[in-house]
Amino acid sequence: MTKPHNSKSRASGRVTLAAVAARAGVATMTASRALSQPELVSPMLRARVELAVEELGYVPNRAARALASARSNVIVVLVPSLSNAVFTAVLAGIQDALDPYGYQILIGNTRYSDAEEEKLLNVYMQSNPDGILLSGLSHSKGVQKMLDTSRVPVVSMMDLSANVGQLSVGFSQVQAGYTMARYLIDKGYKRIGFMGAQLDERTIKRAEGYRKAMEEAGLADPKLELMVADPSTIALGAELVGRMLAVTPDCDAIFCCNDDLAHGAIYQCQRRGISVPEQLAICGFNDLPASAWMNPSVTTIGTPRYRVGFEAASLLRGVIRGEQPPATQIDLGFTLMARESA
Amino acid sequence: MTKPHNSKSRASGRVTLAAVAARAGVATMTASRALSQPELVSPMLRARVELAVEELGYVPNRAARALASARSNVIVVLVPSLSNAVFTAVLAGIQDALDPYGYQILIGNTRYSDAEEEKLLNVYMQSNPDGILLSGLSHSKGVQKMLDTSRVPVVSMMDLSANVGQLSVGFSQVQAGYTMARYLIDKGYKRIGFMGAQLDERTIKRAEGYRKAMEEAGLADPKLELMVADPSTIALGAELVGRMLAVTPDCDAIFCCNDDLAHGAIYQCQRRGISVPEQLAICGFNDLPASAWMNPSVTTIGTPRYRVGFEAASLLRGVIRGEQPPATQIDLGFTLMARESA
DNA sequence: CTGAAAGCGCTTACAG
DNA sequence: CTGAAAGCGCTTACAG
Numbered sequence: 001m002t003k004p005h006n007s008k009s010r011a012s013g014r015v016t017l018a019a020v021a022a023r024a025g026v027a028t029m030t031a032s033r034a035l036s037q038p039e040l041v042s043p044m045l046r047a048r049v050e051l052a053v054e055e056l057g058y059v060p061n062r063a064a065r066a067l068a069s070a071r072s073n074v075i076v077v078l079v080p081s082l083s084n085a086v087f088t089a090v091l092a093g094i095q096d097a098l099d100p101y102g103y104q105i106l107i108g109n110t111r112y113s114d115a116e117e118e119k120l121l122n123v124y125m126q127s128n129p130d131g132i133l134l135s136g137l138s139h140s141k142g143v144q145k146m147l148d149t150s151r152v153p154v155v156s157m158m159d160l161s162a163n164v165g166q167l168s169v170g171f172s173q174v175q176a177g178y179t180m181a182r183y184l185i186d187k188g189y190k191r192i193g194f195m196g197a198q199l200d201e202r203t204i205k206r207a208e209g210y211r212k213a214m215e216e217a218g219l220a221d222p223k224l225e226l227m228v229a230d231p232s233t234i235a236l237g238a239e240l241v242g243r244m245l246a247v248t249p250d251c252d253a254i255f256c257c258n259d260d261l262a263h264g265a266i267y268q269c270q271r272r273g274i275s276v277p278e279q280l281a282i283c284g285f286n287d288l289p290a291s292a293w294m295n296p297s298v299t300t301i302g303t304p305r306y307r308v309g310f311e312a313a314s315l316l317r318g319v320i321r322g323e324q325p326p327a328t329q330i331d332l333g334f335t336l337m338a339r340e341s342a
Numbered sequence: 343m344t345k346p347h348n349s350k351s352r353a354s355g356r357v358t359l360a361a362v363a364a365r366a367g368v369a370t371m372t373a374s375r376a377l378s379q380p381e382l383v384s385p386m387l388r389a390r391v392e393l394a395v396e397e398l399g400y401v402p403n404r405a406a407r408a409l410a411s412a413r414s415n416v417i418v419v420l421v422p423s424l425s426n427a428v429f430t431a432v433l434a435g436i437q438d439a440l441d442p443y444g445y446q447i448l449i450g451n452t453r454y455s456d457a458e459e460e461k462l463l464n465v466y467m468q469s470n471p472d473g474i475l476l477s478g479l480s481h482s483k484g485v486q487k488m489l490d491t492s493r494v495p496v497v498s499m500m501d502l503s504a505n506v507g508q509l510s511v512g513f514s515q516v517q518a519g520y521t522m523a524r525y526l527i528d529k530g531y532k533r534i535g536f537m538g539a540q541l542d543e544r545t546i547k548r549a550e551g552y553r554k555a556m557e558e559a560g561l562a563d564p565k566l567e568l569m570v571a572d573p574s575t576i577a578l579g580a581e582l583v584g585r586m587l588a589v590t591p592d593c594d595a596i597f598c599c600n601d602d603l604a605h606g607a608i609y610q611c612q613r614r615g616i617s618v619p620e621q622l623a624i625c626g627f628n629d630l631p632a633s634a635w636m637n638p639s640v641t642t643i644g645t646p647r648y649r650v651g652f653e654a655a656s657l658l659r660g661v662i663r664g665e666q667p668p669a670t671q672i673d674l675g676f677t678l679m680a681r682e683s684a
Numbered sequence: 685c686t687g688a689a690a691g692c693g694c695t696t697a698c699a700g
Numbered sequence: 701c702t703g704a705a706a707g708c709g710c711t712t713a714c715a716g
Binding site: 360375378402403404405408410412455 | 708713
């Protein structure tokens, strides 16, 4: 009855599929099939296997399955931040899209660093992922090489690629930046500043869109651009608005690269008795929940971050299954939310 | 030179350790040792193996390693939310504590559901985790049973357990709730309401602490408690403050179970022309970044969420390594942040 | 310090 | 519909 326990045994003590099969009186592979492709097994044997699973409390060993089948059912997701609400929404979309299909999602936080991204990917490749979801379009050479040689399907999130071979789901960051600047220009503001932090890919592109609009309107002035590499926080927004006004006191509007900065700038203005938008218009980007509720409410760009995650994951799943992607880039657009602050 | 490719081969095409060994002219297990315990291999062979790894672009197969070694190097983390800044901070602490040690972190989002937690754990147990980090102290019977039978080390986060056998890292939620209520009472407020949402374990305990303080002061009144199961959001805080004032117009202070609710309540008061704290004091819980910057700034309880994650992960790592835990519960405390709103 | 062999717990062709 | 055998890519005692 009991298992032979010679000193050479390396058995883990866990209940194995073989034990389940023995209990059910079938071959191991019949037990395997009963669990993974039940329709191929006769109802009677299937029931016996299921009973044995129940009685023994069998838990499949994922490592063994991955090794034998050469399919890990792992999907790697790399995001630049876990504290940024934008990316937690992206993750929620990914989970909702993938959860029904038994994938194991490996979430890596690159902390906005290309080097960190490469390190993480290097480790995660050991799990032999079936697919990869990346944030942004540009990556280090090491990352490119790993992706090329592994030939694992990849979908890029948040922006749209010009490269036909690169699957991407998001919206045009440049165009969104342009749209917001254009809105301020059309409202009659002349000295429109841009406040950017982190200086990640997306901030750079939003600034690019802003610059284009300003140049078209003949309003461009390098002094109006305030870019710092520090992480975006409310505190930084509060600080930067002070620096902006010190350098260009005639500034009448500020386009913040995201809502955190905008919120901080507005709180700071309130403390200094600068009325928003009368004396200084302020707008943000992303439409975080607080933007609709603050007083003044914040003009910003609504972004489809949850859907970016959901659609990117769905696209990836299709590719993994060998389907032809309906499009190599999926544009989910963005929405200008005109509110009180600008 | 080339590998024989008979039709029966199931080789994945990936570079294996055996290939590395062949290239280096050593046995497979010497190659294995050169990578995992380099100090046991002579410098010369080690160098040859390293060169072969480089030349071949060898990536270890984690599934094979896990299967052969019976150690997965996986740590499972279950949190109730990925959009709540509290838990993203906890995750950051966990990652910082574990990253240097090569663990693979599997993050599960239970969405505040016991059933979902059980489902996730069930799936994650297939990965044969070396340790588990759970949020909260109370779990479903199914979860308890899985943990008991698997005998995998577990550390609970966010609260302190009364059960000696249960490792926990956090602070007393009941006491923190009591402290905040006591603060309001000492300030002279008489009709102090409590607004709770989500009704997770922590909210319930904070309410318990509030109730205890109110009873001690002879101020308790069930009408002052407004509890709803909806997720905590700014919008909900804005709505609930209206409901609270409709039911108890003489309410002079509100203790919100978290900052999101408090922010929403304050924004709503601003819109309705109710001055905070003069007409209505409002305080929150957790000290999110905006609380220090809003106008009025928000009185709240500062919680050591990053440290909870860091210390819980460190404790877990110790236990996995077979160390005797220094204590079965680690109290990280909390801080009352007295500001303008109450 | 180095290696031949066995084994971890599954799944995959293949055959019946 | 069912099964005996081989194999996935590593690591672990054990021996030298």
